[in-house]
Amino acid sequence: MADAPTSNSSSGEAHTAEAPSYRYNSALAQDIELRWQSYWDDNKTFETPNTAGPLADPAALEGRGEKLFVLDMFPYPSGSGLHVGHPLGYIGTDTYSRYQRMRGRNVLYSMGFDAFGLPAEQYAVQTGQHPAITTNENIANMRRQLHRLGLSHDKRRSISTTDPAYYKWTQWIFRTIFESWYDTDADKARPISELVAEFDSGSRTLADGRNWADLTPTEKEHVLADYRLAYVSHAPVNWCPGLGTVVANEEVTADGRSDRGNFPVFKRNMRQWMMRITAYCDRLIDDLELLDWTDAIKAMQRNWIGRSEGATVHFPSAAGPITVFTTRPDTLFGATFMVLAPEHPLVDELTTPDQAEAVAEYRKAAAAKNEIDRTDDTKAKTGVFTGGTATNPVTGEQVPVWIADYVLMGYGTGAIMAVPCGDQRDFEFARKYDIAIPAIQQPPAEWFAEHDIAATTGSDTSTWPVAYVGDAPYVNSSNDDGLSLDGVVDVASGVATTNAWLEANGHGQATINFKLRDWLFSRQRYWGEPFPVVYDEHDVAHVIPEDMLPVLLPDTDSFSPRTFEPEDANSDPESPLDRLEDWVNVTLDLGDGPKQYRRDTNVMPQWAGSCWYEMRYLDPTNEDRFVDPEVEKYWMGPRTDQRPDHPGGVDLYVGGVEHAVLHLLYARFWHKVLYDLGHVSSKEPYARLFNQGYIMAYAYRDQRGIAVSPDDVTERDGEWFADDAPVSREWGKMGKSLKNAVSPDEMYDDYGADTLRLYEMSMGPLDQSRPWETRDVVGMYRFLQRFWRTAVDEDTGELVVTDDAPDDETMRLLHKTIDAVNTEMDNLRFNTSIAKMIELNNHVTKLDAAPRSVVESMALMLAPLAPHVCEELWAKLGHDGSLAYEPFPVADPALLVEDTVEYPVQVNGKVRGRITVSADADNDTVEAAALAEENVARTLDGAAPKKVIVVPGRMVNIVA
RNA sequence: GCGCCAGUGGCGGAAUUGGCAGACGCGCAAGGUUUAGGUCCUUGUGUCCGAAAGGAUGUGUGGGUUCAAGUCCCACCUGGCGCACCA
Structure with a gap:
């Protein structure tokens, strides 16, 4: 073990004449911090041994206990650098990692960069500089800022998604997903070669009745494309002319605009790559049970996947059967009309000549409406009768078929059966257009009393002001073909009975419907992972063989994508890679001799690189695999010793809630595919997820609405003024646009990194958003000063602790504090942990001299939070080397009583x-x-x- | 509309199982150090009455359970987040 760094303190210089030379001030803090940061680097203090491969170190592993994988959501290396809001989660994970190392755990903790994506490309377009250059500069700057914070990362394990050595494996995983299919019988993904073998042997036959053996190779490829988990589709996608690219459903806001840039998004049929995430709907929902995540995030994922149980029902019509999805097949007897989405393919055939004009007009109006108007549920429902009818399969009656824009083509089947007596929307629609509303449930007396109307029985609903929504016995719900629900109260049994009848009579079947659509995976951009795909002369997609990866992103000056007028819905995407003819046209030998191919010119979405990055930290230099299976098993394997259904994955994953349905859903999907194919031992990537809050700050705007720096604002009588002009105050996430960002560099200069770390951790619980108040920072600065002073003479810099044993009261308080701090740290409650240590320190300052044993325990306990000053004190107390692996203090139970x-x-x-x-x-x-x-x-x-x-x-x- | 979460001093926030509300920090006040300011130190600080002792009151509102409620139950109000014409 190397000696502790010695002070080359010049801290006295920055002091005013009167201030003691060794007072803990910003200059001394900076001196201490920079020295210890170098020490940790030079001595590789935070390098973590693996069990196998290049990072294996059996000797180091010997001294470490159980593994612990702590992970931050890795940042996007933005050009503006960090503000004090960014590192909140990082300080939390660093503190936890340092604490757990002292508790004997073998902690894996590192940080990479999610560096592909739109902002880097847009910045490059603005400056004319290649995104690779700006990205590398930004990464270097962020590394510097994070290093200055004293984060205990194993730097050998850092990755950037833009590094070809990294994206080689992103492409490999794409390739693997492309080369697999979902076997619904086995309920898992399998290699596509096994599907081909089943077709070849005849053990599996084609659904459309064709004979596999008779198909041409191209026809076979088309069949396989319908099975592959990555496939090219021609379905409607979200085209965003303002960005010049298509985007995923998850990237479209509720008002139909792009998440990035806030441009309008249009539904267009386009040829795009999709990922068959829908094959995993059930498992993505069910396995949430295995995860230690907050209910809020689980609810968001469930909601997004949107599982609903019900039935598909076929209504015969002149244009063929109209299929609807309903969650309430038990209400079929009340279905007196149907509504189709205006875009529904059967509308033309159903429309009668006398309604043709009205229907055409309505469809035109609906198409012209933007998403906001279309989904504005405060407006009255409109619709047009097609003139056509369909047969209600349970009553045999003809029901009119309408079109209305509140029915969406993108959900269910794009057609609904309307039950006006039991659904308020259908009720209003039926009243407005004078359609029959027969009752099929007998509402209770209280319901009539509540609405101040006389109770009615039978099918009469003429006096009802609203639909009856609730449980009540079915009435008028029988037919002559053996279906009767009359008198049944229980909805579940009503549904089950109806479903059984529908199935037995060929009118439909029980169905589970999902909101989740397949993941639109291609983007028409430059700064992303190229697809490892080429097309042959028959336009059949072939993946590039493993030994030919990576497909390098070609260098070019022309990386600017073609963007369009944001409202130009008819524009067509044009990838920057399209222009690189020399790159696009390529001769390759894919096993059947050299042939001409055309490269795919799309790139992958930003989310691709973040779907598996945590696994590359485990084995960052492996050239043969994305991760050595033994290493993956060690760090991420299921902890069945903790609980039998443990899914494996990262032990603690900390990040913001904004990734609830994007990154976290996509990463789970990829991980499950890799699990099914036997490449990883863990079912889930992130066993425990902790959502940190945000740092908020007041922001001010002048009367023109322009943001004013808070430094220029003064408060008088509850009003705010900048240069005597009144300004308005608002509350928001810290950031550049509100001019309310505070740079960590300012804090390092004024207080030091330890004070910043302590302040951020003391502000409140880690999962809660909290307001930044620069003036409050001084509280933690004073605490460190007092702590320093208990041990060090401010004038001489000499240690002043006493070797006398602490008195009884001090001992009891020390051990009470140790006990509490252990509990609080285990539960990531750093704010209360700090409070307890301040209490102890306040007690010690009142003693004549601080006992050595108390100061030593304090230094160790505070070290995870304020590592630099504690290392310095530990050295002053006479210890060699770093305290990073010293045992964390443990309370003596006898002293707690x-x-x-x-x-x-x-x-x-x-x-x-x-x-x-x-x-x-x-x-x-x-x-x-x-x-x-x-x-x-x-x-x-x-x-x-x-x-x-x-x-x-x-x-x-x-x-x- | 549906779902989730939260409301505690001037401010950020404490308070395992119901068991002394307001830990800790900021701010504020008084005092000390200092030529002064700043720094640093000490003491005080929920509100109301009182010189004090002490008393009353107090965790969004209204009810309830309990010896005892910030904590549990019911209804409501306010704010935040997510989803949203989802059939």
Whole structure:
């Protein structure tokens, strides 16, 4: 072990004449911090050994305990650098990692960069500089800023998604996904070669009745494309002319605009790459049960996947059967009309000549409406009758078929059956267009009373003001073909009975419907991973063989994508790679001799690189695999020793809630494919997810609405002014646009990194958003100053601790603090952990001299939070080397037990006095002492208590 | 509309199982150090009454359970987040 770095302190220079030379101030803090950061680097303090491969180090592993994989959501290396809001989560994970190392865990903790994507490309377009250059500069700057914070990363494991050595494996995983299919019988992904073998052997036949053996190779490829988990589709996609690319459903906001740039998005049929994430709908929902995530995030994922159970029902019509999805097949007897989306393919055939004009007009109007108007549910429902009818399969009656824009082509089948008596929307629609509303449930008397109408029975609903939504016995719900629900109350059995009948009679079947669509995976951009795909002369896609990866992103000056007028829905995407003829046209030998191919010119979406990055930290230099299976198993394998259904994955993953349905859903999907194919041992990538809050800050705008720096704002009588002009105040996430960003560099200069770290951790619980107040930072600065002063003479820099044993009270407080800090740190409650240590320190400052043992314990306990100053004190206390692997203090249970206990004594719930009794006093003794207490006796005024409750160790309550 | 979360001093926030509300920090006040300011140190600080002792009151609102409620139950109000004409 190397010696601790010695001080080359020039800290005195920056002080004013009167200030002591060795006071803990910003200059001294900076000196300490820079020295220890170099020490950690030079001594490879935070390098973590693997069990196998290049990073294996059996000797180092010997000294470490159980593994722990702590992960931050890796950042996008933006050009503007960090502000103090960014590292909140990183400080939390660093503190936790340092704490767990001291608890003996072998902690893997590193940081990479998610560097492909739109902002780098847009910045490059603005400056004319290649995105690779700006990206590398930004990464270097962010590395510097993070390093200055003292984060204990294993830097050997850092990756960038833009590095060809990394994206080689992103392409490899794409290739693997392309070369696999979902076997619904086995309920897992399997290699496509096994599907081909089943077709070849005849054990599996084609659904359309063709004979596999008779197909041409191209026809076979088309069949396989319908099975592959990555496939080219011609379906409607989200085209964003303003960005010049298509985007995924998850990247479109509720008002139909792009997540990035806020441009309009249009539904267009285009040929694009898709990922068959829908094959995993059930598992993505079911396996949420195995995860230690918040209910909020789980709910968001469930909601996004949108599983609903119901039935598909076929309504025969002149244009063929109209299929609807319903969650309430039990209400079929009340279905008196149908509504199709205006774009529904059967509309033309159903429309009668006399309705043709009205239908055409309505469809035109609907097409012209943007998503906002179309989905504005405050507006009255409109619709047009097609003139056509369909047959309700349970009643046999002809029901009119309408079109209305509140029915969406993108959900279910794009057609609904309307049950006006039981659905408020259908009820309003039926009333407006004079369609029959027969009752199929008998509402209870209270419902009629509530709406102030006379109770009705039978099918009459003429007096009903609204639909009846609720459970009630079915009425008028029988037919002559053996289906009867009349009298049944239970919805579940009504649904089951109806489903069975539908299935038996060929009218439909029980169905589970999902909101989730397949993942649109291609983008018409430059700065992303190229697809490892070429097309032959028949336009059949071939993946590039493994040994020919990576497909390098070609260098070019022409990286600017073609963008369009944001409203130009008819424009066509044009990838920058299209222009590179020399690159696009290529001669390759894919196993059947050299042939001409055309490269795919799309790139992958930003999310691709983040779908598996945590695994590359495990084995960053492996050239043969994306991760060595043994190494993956060590770090991410299921911890069945903890609980039998543990899914494996990262032990603690910290990041913002904004990735709830994007990154976290995509990464789970990829991970499950890799699991199915046997490439990883873990079912899930992230066993425990913790969502940190955001740092918020006030922002000010002048009367023109332009953001004003908070530094220029003064407050008078609850109003805010900048240069005597009134400004308005708002509340928002810290950032550049609101001019309310505070740079960590400012904090390093004024207080040092340890103070910044402590302040951010003390502001409140890690999962809560909190306001930044620069003026509050000084509190933690003063704490570190006081702590420093307990151990070090401010004038001489000499250690001033006493070797005398601490007094009893100090010992008890120390061990109480140790006990509490352990618990708080285990649960990521750094704010309360800091409070306990401040209490202990405040006690120690009142002593004549600080006992060495107390200062040592304090230095160790505080080290995860404020590592630099604690390392310095540890060295001053005479220890060699770093304290990073010193055992974290453990409380002596004997010192946690008090000899005497102070009881508050309540009379009728109000505290009237206190008694101190021996800790082992029985209840009668405590009761007697309580009744004897002076103020209690006075309050009771001689009256005999009705009841005395003694809560052992807690309190006494006397009921008078 | 549906789902999730949260409301505690001037501010950020503490308070395992119901058991002394306001830990810790900021701010503020008074005092000390200092030529002064700043720094640093000490003490005080929920609100109301009171010189004090002490008393009353107090965790968004209204009810309830309990010897005892910030904590549990019911209804409501406010704010935040997510989804949203989802059939």
